[in-house]
Amino acid sequence: MTTHRLAIAAALILACLFPLFAASIGQTALVGLATRILIYAIAAASLNIVMGFGGMVSFGHAAFFGVGGYAVGVLAAHHGADPIFGLLPGSNAFLVAVPVAMLCAAVVAAIIGALSLRTGGAQFIMITLAFAQILFFLAVSIKAYGGDEGLVIRRPNVLFGLNLRDRATMYFVTLAITAGFLALVWRLKASTFGAVLNGVRQNERRMAALGYDTYGVRLYAFILSGAGTGLAGALMANALRFASPDMLHWTKSGDFIIMVVLGGLGTLAGPLLGAAAFLTLETYLGAWTQYWQLPLGIILLLVVLGTRGGLMRLLTLSGDWIRRRLP
Amino acid sequence: MLLILEQVLNGLQYGVTLFLLAAGLTLIFGIMGVINLAHGSLYMIGAFAGVYVGSLTGSYVMGMAGAIAVGAAAGLAMEALVVRRLYARDHLDQVLATFAVILIANQAIVLLFGRQPLYAPIPAALAQPVTLGPGFQYPAYRLFVIAAGLGVAGLLYLLINHTRIGMLVRAGSSNREMVRALGVNIRWLYTSVFVLGALLASFAGFVAGPIYSVEAGMGERIILATFVVVVVGGLGSIKGAFVAALVLGMIDTLMRGVLPEIMRLLMEPSQADALSAGLASMGIYLVMALFLLVRPRGLFAPGS
Numbered sequence: 166m167t168t169h170r171l172a173i174a175a176a177l178i179l180a181c182l183f184p185l186f187a188a189s190i191g192q193t194a195l196v197g198l199a200t201r202i203l204i205y206a207i208a209a210a211s212l213n214i215v216m217g218f219g220g221m222v223s224f225g226h227a228a229f230f231g232v233g234g235y236a237v238g239v240l241a242a243h244h245g246a247d248p249i250f251g252l253l254p255g256s257n258a259f260l261v262a263v264p265v266a267m268l269c270a271a272v273v274a275a276i277i278g279a280l281s282l283r284t285g286g287a288q289f290i291m292i293t294l295a296f297a298q299i300l301f302f303l304a305v306s307i308k309a310y311g312g313d314e315g316l317v318i319r320r321p322n323v324l325f326g327l328n329l330r331d332r333a334t335m336y337f338v339t340l341a342i343t344a345g346f347l348a349l350v351w352r353l354k355a356s357t358f359g360a361v362l363n364g365v366r367q368n369e370r371r372m373a374a375l376g377y378d379t380y381g382v383r384l385y386a387f388i389l390s391g392a393g394t395g396l397a398g399a400l401m402a403n404a405l406r407f408a409s410p411d412m413l414h415w416t417k418s419g420d421f422i423i424m425v426v427l428g429g430l431g432t433l434a435g436p437l438l439g440a441a442a443f444l445t446l447e448t449y450l451g452a453w454t455q456y457w458q459l460p461l462g463i464i465l466l467l468v469v470l471g472t473r474g475g476l477m478r479l480l481t482l483s484g485d486w487i488r489r490r491l492p
Numbered sequence: 493m494l495l496i497l498e499q500v501l502n503g504l505q506y507g508v509t510l511f512l513l514a515a516g517l518t519l520i521f522g523i524m525g526v527i528n529l530a531h532g533s534l535y536m537i538g539a540f541a542g543v544y545v546g547s548l549t550g551s552y553v554m555g556m557a558g559a560i561a562v563g564a565a566a567g568l569a570m571e572a573l574v575v576r577r578l579y580a581r582d583h584l585d586q587v588l589a590t591f592a593v594i595l596i597a598n599q600a601i602v603l604l605f606g607r608q609p610l611y612a613p614i615p616a617a618l619a620q621p622v623t624l625g626p627g628f629q630y631p632a633y634r635l636f637v638i639a640a641g642l643g644v645a646g647l648l649y650l651l652i653n654h655t656r657i658g659m660l661v662r663a664g665s666s667n668r669e670m671v672r673a674l675g676v677n678i679r680w681l682y683t684s685v686f687v688l689g690a691l692l693a694s695f696a697g698f699v700a701g702p703i704y705s706v707e708a709g710m711g712e713r714i715i716l717a718t719f720v721v722v723v724v725g726g727l728g729s730i731k732g733a734f735v736a737a738l739v740l741g742m743i744d745t746l747m748r749g750v751l752p753e754i755m756r757l758l759m760e761p762s763q764a765d766a767l768s769a770g771l772a773s774m775g776i777y778l779v780m781a782l783f784l785l786v787r788p789r790g791l792f793a794p795g796s
Contacts (some may be wrong), residue, residue, distance in 0.1 A: 306770020462595030
């Protein structure tokens with residue numbers, strides 16, 4: 166346990182020093198990459214709640230990511246202009262827009278989850294995909310919010326007079342939120358609810374026989390996961406100052422699944438590692454060749470077919486190997 | 493009225509194209525239990541191989557033969573290299589591995605043919621529109637696609653219901669373990685079913701090529717609709733796939749044709765077009781979501 170705490174402390178210190186490091190080698194663009202990694206880590210950690218802890222393969226998490234992003238965008242678009250549907254005022258405040266984004270994503274997740282969880286297996290995968298596609302086409306078709314061109318957010322949200330346009334500031338805000346979020350997920354896994362969810366994944370009938378409302382447990386996990394993914398979407402909209410149908414595209418759902426599995430399904434640090442690996446690959450393969458999806462596909466295929474447990478398992482195995490060699 | 497009739501024929505044409513893809517996909521799921529996202533890649537490979545061979549030989553029929561041959565070979569390779577390792581895995585691994593295959597196939601096509609869509613010619617004999625009634629003309633090629641699709645569906649019906657391999661396929665889709673326990677060479681059956689699916693998909697890609705555009709990523713545009721068909725029809729049921737493909741193909745096409753007209757009465761044209769295009773694209777997903785709530789296992793789920 167102490168080694169884990171040490172590792173977490175070391176990772177946090179390194180993460181805090183990262184902008185300095187990036188500046189010292191003259192690559193401040195790396196800070197933007199790191200911010201995106203942290204944001205995707207939140208989305209992947211959220212997906213991991215349903216997929217890793219709960220055993221539900223959702224192929225529609227882009228829906229919640231997009232809802233979070235569009236919530237921030239729509240609120241910002243109505244800030245200082247006419248109210249939404251003539252009722253709700255827009256907002257430019259981080260502490261209003263981001264919680265509202267999470268709430269919207271949670272409500273959407275409650276609806277999608279309540280309907281989708283009546284099915285299972287392959288049908289669940291496809292029905293979550295279908296709902297995400299519905300939202301994708303909705304975003305494309307509403308011209309008032311940019312349609313297929315997306316919604317430009319002129320100014321990032323306001324948070325205590327910080328300048329979120331500044332790369333390093335956005336990075337530190339994201340770092341704090343991601344660290345807090347991952348700590349919450351860790352608490353969730355260790356909680357009674359986490360244990361029940363794990364039980365439902367392993368043997369639903371037994372948990373039902375023990376008196377648990379397995380549908381309710383799954384739905385609750387799905388809603389939490391949706392809210393977390395909405396948080397990631399809201400942060401991404403702030404970081405890019407842009408919300409677009411791209412956030413809702415079905416391949417985005419695929420990307421999230423890739424991150425979770427690449428890092429290690431059902432582990433705590435896996436989603437962070439997976440997001441880092443995925444975005445680093447995307448950035449560097451993309452800079453190296455315009456055909457970067459070819460090597461990405463091959464790597465992904467090898468990881469899925471050849472390993473069980475992703476990068477986290479690789480780390481655990483190498484940790485064991487080192488420990489065996491120590492006196 | 494004529495507009496509606498034309499849309500109905502277009503819907504039928506889209507429906508049979510969907511069926512050609514859905515038949516293979518539903519068999520692959522019903523018999524091997526594999527979700528193959530890369531089925532659309534076989535459709536794309538068929539289209540590209542057909543156009544390439546067709547342009548080399550100058551013959552539509554040779555193009556079709558090329559499409560089918562290359563599609564079958566690609567299916568054989570895909571099964572041997574990737575899908576065979578997924579039979580014992582869970583759905584998550586299958587989705588991921590076949591998603592990776594999509595990335596690889598699309599980039600390979602871009603490397604070979606570039607990003608520009610290829611021109612797929614219509615054979616001269618089918619280039620002229622046919623007069624179907626007073627004042628009603630319809631492209632002959634689309635009629636040919638409908639006829640070819642229905643013909644293949646008929647052949648498939650004979651194959652599944654009146655041959656020995658068809659019997660094994662039916663048995664496999666209703667109870668996989670039992671077929672295995674009865675000593676059928678399951679590996680051979682799996683490979684043949686996958687190649688059959690690849691044949692149908694590449695044929696679909698080839699005949700649809702002149703109607704839709706032949707470009708990298710063309711598979712994904714149709715594969716999601718195909719999955720909707722397969723799920724609504726009931727995973728593993730060819731009959732379900734046939735009914736669902738025709739119904740959903742019709743719904744999709746009619747919504748695309750009729751919605752803009754209705755919406756234009758309600759709002760200004762530019763907004764109406766965007767909104768109705770979005771709503772029409774949503775249509776089949778809405779149908780699927782609502783349908784699964786009533787029948788979570790689809791229309792005709794075998795073994796249920």
